[in-house]
Amino acid sequence: MTTKCENCALRRKDTFESMSAEEIKFMERFKVGEMVVEAGTTILMEGSNSPQLFTVLHGMALRYKILLNGKRQVLNLIFPGDFLGLQAGIMGEMSHSVEATTKLTLCVFDRSEFWSFFKERPDRAFSLTWLAALDEHFMGEAVSTVGQRTAVQAVSWALVRVFLRAQGLGLVKNGAMRFPFVQQDLADALGLSLVHTNKTLASLRKRQLAHWSDGTLRVPDLEALSQVAMLEDMSPPKRPIM
Amino acid sequence: MTTKCENCALRRKDTFESMSAEEIKFMERFKVGEMVVEAGTTILMEGSNSPQLFTVLHGMALRYKILLNGKRQVLNLIFPGDFLGLQAGIMGEMSHSVEATTKLTLCVFDRSEFWSFFKERPDRAFSLTWLAALDEHFMGEAVSTVGQRTAVQAVSWALVRVFLRAQGLGLVKNGAMRFPFVQQDLADALGLSLVHTNKTLASLRKRQLAHWSDGTLRVPDLEALSQVAMLEDMSPPKRPIM
DNA sequence: CGGATCATTGAAGTCCCTCAAGTCCTGTGG
């Protein structure tokens, strides 16, 4: 029933580093199964200590925190290939929640085996650290965006990042991609109000820079949008998959 | 001349997990020396690929990014015990710069030995990943702050975090600590203007919540300041030192 | 057909930014 790592289509996407046959075999040992959850399901909960780790095989999700005043900060949009639960695996407790935006297929790993990654497979441990460092890198960009960019720049930044990510996964067809989030999600990610996010999107639409409606995102000229976003390097590095 | 890891005072501070004698000996092998730099020196440069990794022994510093429009986002304040250069070590390139705010004493490690961490010492590799995860955790809080908190809440949050950090390092005496940064640093960390940061600090001063002047920070009632900052958990976890 | 969710648009208000000026302090050089 479950996909074998060997046959996993994800591995072959551009974004990911290739793995040796032997590495794949090793990973297979960790996989305890697959899990499918409906849109809206909370997969990991802030403060909890999940016994499981996941890799997203299909679908999209949302990382977020809820502040004491009830406000929500979206930290990250989750795409196929993303690894979930590292924080719980390392520090014993999640500092954010993860919620499925679409129906989600997850590859499930057992956390109790986590240690053997480090003991037996230094290369896998290195990949794990790489992923943590990559997330930190991204969060640094996010802070800079929320702190220093204007609304137009921030929204452009987010859309470019999303689009690049999707390109690396082969999810862009004819300059368009599935983008199943709602405007409130983007607003909460950028520290903007829903109303202003809406107006900003409208402005980008009018300027022919980005069209997002009905769950579909189209970017006619990625270069131009990046310019507006004040983004220089447009190439995300190849990343390991876990 | 250089301190032996065995005798390093840092290790004994509350914030840090204890290390076995054997672990210490292993770390000693990596240490290639010590380095002292003057205030204002750039230690690591965005985009560069430093051959060295550092642990701060004494002094304070600043992690920051410069955007295309010249604006600066301060990502983090650096305290003794902080590990610098992980990104370069893992991903091969720094995504931010690090600048000394005071005279700085650094413990220098050779990056070329980085791999043996993973190969020979899974426990050290685990610590490394822990540190990366901790940074990510912190950055998540930072995004939430810049995105969702008001100026008063944000400044309070920053000061509480700083104060707690200093407490764990035994740097707080009589409710006061050395805080050698300038208001512009704090402003750039929180995405606020210098002027507004100044006025916010004045307001906190008037409300008897925090007094920061002449490089000294006093917090008469940490609990009260945390309340204003909307911070619940006030205890940063013990962290490994590298 | 009501109820719910999401997108959209107008209007009013506010938090924060920018501009501007002035103080205090330190270091430097005539």
Add this chain to the structure above:
DNA sequence: CCACAGGACTTGAGGGACTTCAATGATCCG
């Protein structure tokens, strides 16, 4: 010894980007 420049901090005033409030459509669904 004083004049002057530079850096950090402070304070007032005006403006703007974004928020909040409010109302309307559109779509989907039981």
